[in-house]
Amino acid sequence: MSKEKQASQAILRPAIPKLSSDETPCAACEVRQFAVCGALTPDELESFGGGMATISLSAGAPLIDEGEDDTHIYSITSGSLKCFKLLPDGRRQVTGFLFPGDFLGLTKSDTYINSVEAITNVTLCRMSRKDLNKYADSISNLDRRLHEMASEALADVQDQILMLGRKTSEERVATFLLSLSRRAGERGGPTNPVEIPMSRDDIGDFLGLTTETVSRTFSRLRKRELIGQDKERKTEILDFETLREISEGF
Amino acid sequence: MSKEKQASQAILRPAIPKLSSDETPCAACEVRQFAVCGALTPDELESFGGGMATISLSAGAPLIDEGEDDTHIYSITSGSLKCFKLLPDGRRQVTGFLFPGDFLGLTKSDTYINSVEAITNVTLCRMSRKDLNKYADSISNLDRRLHEMASEALADVQDQILMLGRKTSEERVATFLLSLSRRAGERGGPTNPVEIPMSRDDIGDFLGLTTETVSRTFSRLRKRELIGQDKERKTEILDFETLREISEGF
């Protein structure tokens, strides 16, 4: 679940998703326990998996363009992606990152309200909304699980709003690092050397800062020995307590 | 639905909610068509209304403190409220405003994740989560309606994130005015002289700016004759088109 070295280059390769729709090994899925599917019994899962297609994307490949018809939902099985919105002059806001076990498609409207792009190589499961609705009728837990996830997402996003509206650059970066760490833990990975698959640019556009400010802030935290800058897009948190205090605005 | 002149002073009066739980005139409710309850049949509504208590709050009165046990949900029938989060040093982020027809309680966690306070005098309907769950089981549309509303809220909040992360003060204020106008229209009110019940402070804490910057920005828009500053917390939009362009970042 964590060998994303190819992450670095983000080359824009042709984004033709390789469909291999006849193999849906849901039962053996590594992220099932964390994903939507976690609410299903083996029987339900089997029929559910029938509607699933497996897709892989290379690092940098676009998955969704904001404004496209909202036809499918996705469950991430490996790798990471970013969701973002653009302003006409090119300013970009990364609204969130997706990791294994995450669900893409909680907000249903006519068209997608975010663009989505692979950061690393990615594999995901895809299902049409039509199929999803079919299953939602017959599988009682599914609907509730989706509602639950939407509710959680809504809570998380409030913290993001607080961060963007009121936190300093240092507080934002601290918040970001701790959040990456926590999420890695939630999906069963190590919480401490934090894997950071995304570029400084992506981080900046997520935190409402520029690349340079993000970089400077990392440097400052490093000089204060709150974090250690290991190689390979891993960052070690040296002082959780202080970082947490910073992130919470003390 | 719009005589909120007492709004201005925001005096902190004792916040004891006046319960009058035996009168629940849901059938005659002015906001029903816009609110959660809009999805119910008259029969369902009648039983549903049985669990409802009517509450009124004076301007400035707190309704919820972040961190309290999340025991009740609310539906606003008149007036306006603000939801906000605080940092330890007093920095405040207003995460949203609530108007008649809006629902409070889409995010279910153990404790409330926002504080909520009346801006004007307010009346609202309250129901315990326990009762809500009871009705959710027996009224099929209710669950779906809540899910729908959560999904919409999630979409709205993405625009807020884009705004906070990437827009200039002018773009934020323009976005804010247009959003107030649109929401007033959605609940059947006039879209043009925009009613602005909240203070400059509240607006600032919503837009991630200071009072002064908000005020200066209003002044600038006024000088450019994009808005007119009428009295009584009403602002007239003189040039929708340009304001929209500004708000969308052209």
Place this chain on the structure above:
DNA sequence: CGCGGCTTTGAGGAGCTTCAAAAGCGGTGG
């Protein structure tokens, strides 16, 4: 080894904030 990408660091500048004070507005009481 050298090229292209991302990241880091530096210097100067812009936008928003902070601090301060004046103006406006509503309510109260003489």
Place this chain on the structure above:
DNA sequence: CCACCGCTTTTGAAGCTCCTCAAAGCCGCG
């Protein structure tokens, strides 16, 4: 009815954080 008081809003001046522009460093890769 007008003067005064408290509060909000507006306006001004100075300062700080973050941004912009620029260049050097670093790293993987051909």
